[in-house]
Amino acid sequence: MIIVIRPHTSEALIEEVIREVVKLGYEAAPIHGATQTIVAAIGDESTHQTLESLDALPQVERVLRVQKRFKLASRESHPADTVIDVDGVKIGGGHFALMAGPCSVESEEQLLSTARQVKACGASILRGGAYKPRTSPYEFQGLGKEGLRLLVAAREETGLKIITEVLSERDVEHVAASADILQIGARNAQNFQLLIECAKSGKPVLLKRGMSERIEEWLLAAEYILAHGNPNVMLCERGIRTFETYTRNTLDLAAVAIAKKESHLPVIVDPSQGCGRADLVTELCKGAVALGADGLLIEVHPNPAEAMSDGQQQVDFDSFARLARGIEPFLKATGRA
Numbered sequence: 001m002i003i004v005i006r007p008h009t010s011e012a013l014i015e016e017v018i019r020e021v022v023k024l025g026y027e028a029a030p031i032h033g034a035t036q037t038i039v040a041a042i043g044d045e046s047t048h049q050t051l052e053s054l055d056a057l058p059q060v061e062r063v064l065r066v067q068k069r070f071k072l073a074s075r076e077s078h079p080a081d082t083v084i085d086v087d088g089v090k091i092g093g094g095h096f097a098l099m100a101g102p103c104s105v106e107s108e109e110q111l112l113s114t115a116r117q118v119k120a121c122g123a124s125i126l127r128g129g130a131y132k133p134r135t136s137p138y139e140f141q142g143l144g145k146e147g148l149r150l151l152v153a154a155r156e157e158t159g160l161k162i163i164t165e166v167l168s169e170r171d172v173e174h175v176a177a178s179a180d181i182l183q184i185g186a187r188n189a190q191n192f193q194l195l196i197e198c199a200k201s202g203k204p205v206l207l208k209r210g211m212s213e214r215i216e217e218w219l220l221a222a223e224y225i226l227a228h229g230n231p232n233v234m235l236c237e238r239g240i241r242t243f244e245t246y247t248r249n250t251l252d253l254a255a256v257a258i259a260k261k262e263s264h265l266p267v268i269v270d271p272s273q274g275c276g277r278a279d280l281v282t283e284l285c286k287g288a289v290a291l292g293a294d295g296l297l298i299e300v301h302p303n304p305a306e307a308m309s310d311g312q313q314q315v316d317f318d319s320f321a322r323l324a325r326g327i328e329p330f331l332k333a334t335g336r337a
Contacts, residue, residue, distance in 0.1 A: 017059065021039060028041060075263060082266060084232045092265070098123040098298070104310075105129060106307075128150075128154075128164055162180045173201070181204045181206055186211045189221055199225040205232065205234070218235065234294070235259050236297060251274030257291050269284070270297040272310075273299075278312065285326070290333070
């Protein structure tokens with residue numbers, strides 16, 4: 001870390017800062033300028049106490065980090081791309097995964113028909129919400145355990161792996177017993193106790209970005225899972241809340257590029273939540289693939305007009321088939337299939 005001393009600070013006060021740096025386990029290397037001094041604190045920030053508390057000293061102007069706060073998620077600690085193996089389905093490191101299915105599991109017929117269709121179009125993972133976080137308590141909250149049972153039945157028939165959302169710490173165990181991937185939604189993106197419990201399950205975790213979450217906060221949330229012994233974490237960009245009203249959220253494709261540069265973890269894009277408009281989903285998928293996303297998470301419904309949640313952003317079967325064909329040139333151009 002680097003401690004910037006205020007201009008024209010006396011030598012005695014600079015020495016006080018140096019003593020504090022050494023006391024906290026770092027080697028202090030002062031660099032004296034014409035009017036200002038900086039003190040380089042040399043040591044591993046991952047094993048030493050943070051020096052940010054030195055901001056409390058009146059002679060300290062600011063404390064700057066050199067290493068990133070997200071240590072396990074960063075490429076500094078893990079230069080190669082992480083590849084996650086979900087029972088034979090690989091994600092990351094050049095392996096692309098198409099995840100698709102309804103926003104909510106509504107019935108056996110709805111789920112099985114969707115599962116068959118998305119598999120025929122190339123999906124390897126079936127998405128479907130058994131538990132649904134809704135803004136209003138009067139909206140459809142999902143089928144719960146019955147929804148999980150239907151997801152398992154769909155996996156048994158089609159062979160698709162299952163990703164579904166877990167809302168609460170108390171639900172982790174029984175959701176993990178059915179799902180192949182645990183999804184952490186935007187509303188729970190910084191529910192740290194839930195992140196820890198999901199990590200303990202040992203199942204791969206897809207971590208969505210919070211609707212007002214900075215990229216560093218997103219990566220630090222992933223760090224909670226990694227730090228509790230679960231290396232199988234996927235980041236999911238699903239749109240952030242901005243001033244724009246033409247779309248439900250603003251899909252931040254720049255965040256995909258940044259996450260791929262800063263972190264070794266696979267990055268998935270959810271264009272359905274990302275814009276809230278079915279008519280834009282295909283074009284956003286193309287952009288995400290071109291940027292190097294490791295997978296897509298797409299909402300598909302046999303009849304979106306009759307959907308019990310978010311029908312306006314779910315594509316129908318024909319649209320999904322065209323979408324799957326439409327992204328093929330972009331996958332080939334980036335060396336994937």
